[in-house]
Amino acid sequence: MNPEDEHFESKLREFTPVEMPQALQSRILEIFDAPETGRQPENVADKVTAFPILRSLAIAAAVLIAATGVFFAVLNNLSTNPGAGPGTMAENPATESFVPLRAENVFEGVDDEGLFLTGGKIPVHGVRYRFSDSFHWQNPKDGSVIKMTVPSERLYLIPVRTD
C-alpha cells in the first residue's frame, strides 16, 4: 500500500462508529435471556413450495403475451411506415462547391484518469486518448483550399472486474 493510501486509511480510522441506541441494545440483550437455545434453524427446503401446474400455465401465458406483443408491433410498424424497406431512402445529391480532400487523425498522447464510478455505481477505469484531427477541403473550380485542425479527445471507460 502506498503512503498516500496509508495516510487516508488512518484518517478514516479516526472516525468511530456511533454508540448503539440504548433501546435497541436493551432489546437485543433481552434475546440472550430468552429460552430459545438449542433449536435447529428452520429447514430452507421446507419453505419451498412447488406449483407445477401453475408454472406451466404461467409459461403458456408468457408465450401468448409475447406473441401478441410481436404481432401488434409488426402491425403497427406496417401501418405507420408503409414505405419502409430497401431502396426508399431519399436521395440528397451533394451540391457543395468544396469537396473533401484529406482528413488526418494524429495521436498526441494518453492520460490515465484513474477510477470512475458511473451512474449505476459501476467502477470503471478511465483512459483518455488525445488526438489532433485535420480536415482539408478543395474547391475544384478555383483550386481554393480550406484547412481546419481541431483537437479531440476520446475517453475510454474500461470496466473494472471486482468479482
Added chain:
Amino acid sequence: MLVAGTVKSTMVPNETRPLQAVHCMEEYPHHVIYFQHGQKVMEEDLSIAWKEWFRENGTRLLLYARTKTHSEADAQDVLQETMLRLWKSYAPGSSKQWEPPAMPLAYTALRHAAIDLARKNTRRTRREQDSDYLVSEEDAAVDWFGTAALEQKEKSAVLKQAIEELPDNFREVLVLKIWGELTFAEIADALQIPANTAASRYRYALEALRKILKPNSL
C-alpha cells in the same frame, strides 16, 4: 439426572487437565457445566458471554447493518433478527459451538439477513415504498460515526454520504476492514470471496472514496 446435549473437552484457567464440559440443553439451556473425574467443578452462564460479546461488537455490527440497508429501522431490524438467529442456532446438537460466534460468521449472518430483507422490500406495494421514502429523509440525519466536536460532526456526515455513494461490494469491504477490523482473510470468509478479491476491492474502494471526497474534507 442431566441430559447431555453436547459434550466436549476444554481447558480452563488455573487447570492443568482438560475438563469435560457438558451442555445440558433440557435442564439448563443457558449453562455449560464442567466436570472433572465425574465431579461438577464449575458452571458457565452462556448468556453472560454472549451479552459481553454483543456489548463489545454491537456498534460495529450496527454500522455494517446500516451500510447494507436503506433505512435506520431496517438496519435495527436486521441486527436484531441476526442476533436472534445466531442465538437460536447455537449448540444445535452435534455442533460444539457454544461460545459467541466469530466475527466473520456474525457478518455473514448479518449480510444474509439484509439480503432477505431487501428481497422482501422489493415485493412491497407502491404505497409502502412511498412511505419508506418519507422515512428515508429522517434516516439521512442518523449519524454513523460518533463525535462530540461540531466540526468533526460535519466531517462525519460528509464521510457517511461518500460511503453511501460507493458501490455495495466496495462499501462492505471498506467497512469490514476499517471499522470491522477484520483481516482480508476474514473478510473473504465473511463475504465468501477470494482474499485477493477482497484486497483489490478494498484498494479500489479507497481510491473511489478519495475521489468522491474533496481534498481536506476529512
